[in-house]
Amino acid sequence: MYKEIDSNKRRTVLLMGMFLVFVIGVGYALSLYFNNYFILVIAVMVATVQALVSYYYADSISLAVSGAKEAPRAEPFLELHRLVENLSITAGLPKPKIFVINDPSPNAFATGRDPKHASLAVTSGLLEIMNKNELQGVIAHELSHVGNYDIRLMTVVVVLVGVIALISDFALRWMWFGGGRRNDNNEGGGQAQLILLVVAIALAILAPLAATLIQLAISRKREYLADASGALLTRYPDGLATALEKISQYSQPLKRANRATAHLYIADPFRKKVAGLFATHPPIADRIKKLKAMIGKVK
16 A cells, blocks of 8 residues: 555655656747747746646646535535544545535546545435445545545646646647748748757647546556455455445446546546546456455455
8 A cells, every 4th residue: 555655645746757858848849839948938838837726736626527515514414524534544644525426327536636635425316225334435436546546646637637638729829720831931941940840749639648547547456446345344355345336337427527637526527338448547446356255354
């Protein structure tokens, strides 16, 4: 567990560094193309601000995008608060803030930059269909993400993936609507600008793919790990296994499913029937199989 925590902290720094290099690199290429270095200054400012926003405010952005509202410690959410409190004490973690998403599709996610600034969101559909043991299994899974510092890495990705998508979209529109044309009588300069144009197009096309691969790199393995850690926390793997079975039987996607936040959830919010190459979650059947194999071994 401690190795995973250290790994997540290193990967967060690496990811933010790669993001800074990417945005500044795009700004540098555009500044050369337009012969205007003020574009590079803007790129540096945008990259720095977005990196800080992703670290300090990505959790609030994730909750807002998902339509989550903080749940008061009163009925009908009193039992939910008690479950989270008890499991947090067992895990040795501060109690996270609790949010509810008004959506019949059962799902949940945790977010935040560290255990002291963590939030846990569940859908109203999850609360309706889960019994106490199943709900404990889901909460324990999400608290495992908190304890392993998965939340910091996964939450930072939300903003960075969104920014990369915006940059890609801007670049493509700029190409198609004539922004890529520039008159230059210098033959050598024209060749250099042609190279920059090709590079810009390549970045615009490959950026969304790179963003998706980043999500995959941090998501699938962590779901398996959180399943196992959650089962150890409750000492009852069957609770989470049954919860995942119920979640898999619900075919309707979340009303506010978003590509940037999809990897945060315990299950695919888009409810894709087949877990393809670019799926953000491992197949639920595989996860249930691994949990079932733990039954009788966890004491």
